[in-house]
Amino acid sequence: xxxxxxxxxYTYNPGTPFETKAVDDVxxxxxxxxxxxxxxxTGSGKSTLIQxxxxxxxxxxxxxxxxxxxxxxxxxxxxxxxxxxxxxxxPEYQLFEETVLKDVSFGPKNIGKTEDECLSAARQALQLxxxxxxxxxxxxxxxxxxxxxxxxxxxxxxxxxEVLILDEPAAGLDPSGRKEILNIIRRIHxxxxxxxxxxxxxxxxxxxxxxxxxxxxxxxxxxGTPAEVFSCVEELEAMGLxxxxxxxxxxxxxxxxxDINDGIYTLADLADELKNRxxxxxxxx
Amino acid sequence: MLNNITLGQFFPxxxxxxxxxxxxxxxxxxxxxxxxxxxxxxxxxxxxxAFIYMCAKVARIxxxxxxxxLKPIAVIVIITFLLNLFMSAGKDVLWKxxxxxxxxxxxxxxxxxxxxxxxxxxxxxxxxxxxxxIRLTDGLESLFLPFSKIGxxxxxxxxxxxxxxxxxxxxxxxxQKITRAQKARGAxxxxxxxxxxxxxxxxxxxxxxxxxxxxxxxxxxxMEARCYRGxxxxxxxxxxxxxxxDLYALCCVILLAGLILVTNASGIGVI
Numbered sequence: 001x002x003x004x005x006x007x008x009x010y011t012y013n014p015g016t017p018f019e020t021k022a023v024d025d026v027x028x029x030x031x032x033x034x035x036x037x038x039x040x041x042t043g044s045g046k047s048t049l050i051q052x053x054x055x056x057x058x059x060x061x062x063x064x065x066x067x068x069x070x071x072x073x074x075x076x077x078x079x080x081x082x083x084x085x086x087x088x089x090x091p092e093y094q095l096f097e098e099t100v101l102k103d104v105s106f107g108p109k110n111i112g113k114t115e116d117e118c119l120s121a122a123r124q125a126l127q128l129x130x131x132x133x134x135x136x137x138x139x140x141x142x143x144x145x146x147x148x149x150x151x152x153x154x155x156x157x158x159x160x161x162e163v164l165i166l167d168e169p170a171a172g173l174d175p176s177g178r179k180e181i182l183n184i185i186r187r188i189h190x191x192x193x194x195x196x197x198x199x200x201x202x203x204x205x206x207x208x209x210x211x212x213x214x215x216x217x218x219x220x221x222x223x224g225t226p227a228e229v230f231s232c233v234e235e236l237e238a239m240g241l242x243x244x245x246x247x248x249x250x251x252x253x254x255x256x257x258x259d260i261n262d263g264i265y266t267l268a269d270l271a272d273e274l275k276n277r278x279x280x281x282x283x284x285x
Numbered sequence: 286m287l288n289n290i291t292l293g294q295f296f297p298x299x300x301x302x303x304x305x306x307x308x309x310x311x312x313x314x315x316x317x318x319x320x321x322x323x324x325x326x327x328x329x330x331x332x333x334x335a336f337i338y339m340c341a342k343v344a345r346i347x348x349x350x351x352x353x354x355l356k357p358i359a360v361i362v363i364i365t366f367l368l369n370l371f372m373s374a375g376k377d378v379l380w381k382x383x384x385x386x387x388x389x390x391x392x393x394x395x396x397x398x399x400x401x402x403x404x405x406x407x408x409x410x411x412x413x414x415x416x417x418x419i420r421l422t423d424g425l426e427s428l429f430l431p432f433s434k435i436g437x438x439x440x441x442x443x444x445x446x447x448x449x450x451x452x453x454x455x456x457x458x459x460x461q462k463i464t465r466a467q468k469a470r471g472a473x474x475x476x477x478x479x480x481x482x483x484x485x486x487x488x489x490x491x492x493x494x495x496x497x498x499x500x501x502x503x504x505x506x507x508m509e510a511r512c513y514r515g516x517x518x519x520x521x522x523x524x525x526x527x528x529x530x531d532l533y534a535l536c537c538v539i540l541l542a543g544l545i546l547v548t549n550a551s552g553i554g555v556i
Contacts, residue, residue: 017297056465078471086469093459094466096491106488110471141495155470 001067001083001162001194003030003053008062010048022048024218025062030163030196035189037205037226038198040215041240046198047089049215050165053196054084082111085161089168091152095140100131100151103140107159118158125158126151129184146177153184163194170204182208206230206244206265214239227263246270294354296414301530302344303415307424309531313538314412320542321404326555327397328548333404336541337411344415354410355403362399369395418450427525440516448504456497463492 010023022045030036040046051057052064055071063070066080074080088094097103105122113121126136129150135143140151149169156164169185170178186208189195199205205212205226212229214222216239222229230236230247237243243251247265250273254260258277264270297303302310317336324330341348355362373395375388413421426443433439464474467488474485549555 051465054469056468078473081469081471086466088462088466088469091466093496094463094470094488094492096488096495106467106472107470110473159471 002032003084003163004065004068005029005052006063006065008049008052008064009060010045010052010057011060014060021218023052023059026215026218026220027062028213028220028223030194032194033192034194034211035209036196037209037212038196038215039200039202039205039212039241041200044215045218046215047167050086050167050196050198053163053165054081054086056081056086078111082107082159083161084163084165085156085159087153087156087164087166087169089171091155092140092145092148095148095152095155098139099137100126100140100143101136104151104154104158107155111159121158121160122154125154128157128188129154130180146173146180149173149177149181150184153181157188161193163196164188165196165198167198168200169197170199170201178204200241202230202236202242202244202247206246214241226265230265231262294350294410294413295417296344296346296350297417298345298415300344300415302340302411302534304530305415305534306525306527306531307416307420308428308525309527309534310412310416311421311424311428313534314409316538316542317408318405320538320545321401321408323542323549324545325549326553327400328551328553328555329545330397330400330404332541332544332548333408336537337404337407340411344411346411346414350414351407351410355406358402358406362402365402366395366399369398419447422447422450423521423525440519444516452497452500455500456493459496460489460493463489 005026005028008023008026009021012018012020012022024045026045026049038046038050048057052059055064055074055077058072063072065071066074066084071077071080095103097106101119101122104125105118108118108121123136131147131150131154135147135151140148143151153166153169164185166185170181173181182204185195185197189208197205197209209226212222212224212226213220214229214236221239222232222235230243233243233247233251242248244265246267246269250260250264250270260270260273260277264273317333320329321333324333337351338348341351370387370391371385373388373391375386375390377390378386378388380387416424422443425446426439429437429439429442468474472485472488474482474489476482477485
């Protein structure tokens with residue numbers, strides 16, 4: 001199912017001196033099976049934007065269409081929110097139940113599943129995020145930060161959403177926790193779930209996404225494949241965004257006169273490219 | 286970030302009233318309340334309305350922000366109005382049904398009492414609209430400091446108040462976020478019976494308490510790390526000082542009180 005965002009605008013505190021336009025006339029479409037990254041500086045409106053996608057915020061103007069229907073007029077918002085799962089930033093702060101298993105089955109319970117269905121959905125989700133069975137009966141507050149994050153993610157996955165939206169899923173985690181959570185997201189996408197991920201880590205976005213939307217001051221300023229977006233190193237830097245380290249390195253090498261193909265933005269690709277070049281030099285020498 | 290500035294209902298500005306010493310504003314607000322109470326007629330109220338209007342103009346605050354504060358007391362105003370309307374004893378009864386009766390005096394009383402309440406609230410609004418919560422607690426602390434000699438914990442109370450005020454927007458933001466996060470998991474806070482709705486709050490309250498305790502812990506640690514050890518010997522970055530403008534403000538309020546006393550004595554419009 002596609003999400004179609006049309007001329008979406010959202011203003012905070014309208015009519016007061018604190019009036020701010022958080023989202024300003026943004027349009028895009030998310031198609032089935034995509035892995036979309038949304039990047040932008042702090043305060044660029046990313047988080048506000050994605051909360052529109054499952055009707056948690058009503059737009060000031062513009063609309064969000066899911067399957068051709070404007071979701072703000074939809075009567076059954078709960079069923080919509082089941083289909084479009086949203087994982088907030090620091091989702092571990094929303095854990096509340098006595099046990100991890102109960103917390104994860106909160107979502108399925110709300111959408112009217114039976115006790116057995118809830119538990120089996122919860123177990124499945126917990127396995128998907130790689131939480132071992134001995135932690136299922138623990139209090140969520142006993143888990144480590146990374147485990148809590150995964151439990152909270154499972155809480156959304158247990159509703160089996162068709163589209164998964166994540167706000168900075170790796171924020172505040174140590175490198176190994178980061179890697180783990182990103183691998184889980186990659187796995188979920190490979191099972192056919194459409195994923196929208198907000199992040200300010202260009203490296204993460206470069207590695208995972210097949211399309212990138214860049215936001216600045218509430219406006220959509222770029223929308224394209226990672227190769228297209230990350231070839232605009234200067235523009236990204238002007239917006240205060242740090243391009244992926246591989247793209248930066250490739251650009252520096254090019255400035256030094258080393259001929260490198262355009263559109264390289266991951267370390268693996270850059271390594272391959274350099275290997276080819278060096279290999280070529282050796283042969284020639 | 287946004288919410289840090291919208292603390293309470295403070296309306297930032299650089300006007301004469303904004304720049305008054307908070308102590309002056311607190312004391313003059315009390316004097317203003319006394320004015321409202323000593324006024325015995327509608328002419329006095331007219332003066333008070335003019336005074337509030339003038340202050341709002343000087344502070345460049347739109348009147349709608351002042352009236353916004355009336356919403357929470359609307360019910361009290363209406364109840365006061367109705368009680369006075371039906372319960373006051375008067376000579377010329379216009380309408381009677383059982384123990385309920387409306388007299389000319391009753392109508393006058395009802396309007397007078399309702400107006401008095403409205404004026405009390407709109408007047409005090411001016412204080413909170415033009416004074417940042419931090420300045421307000423600073424002012425209160427300084428006013429209560431003399432009482433610390435008899436064991437009144439002025440500094441501690443002021444610190445507690447500033448911390449509480451500081452965290453109101455944070456907690457509101459947090460509540461909003463958790464509400465949305467649970468809604469995204471299909472939680473329903475709006476429908477069902479009262480008991481069902483109370484139960485539905487649990488997924489909201491538990492995380493909120495957990496995070497409030499966590500924040501309190503972190504804040505205490507951060508304060509100790511910066512050598513906070515209570516109010517004794519603590520200096521201020523911006524010490525409060527009375528200035529000439531405070532004197533002017535005082536004169537204005539004295540003038541208002543004087544005029545009200547004159548209208549009372551003249552008997553025009555007195556109830």
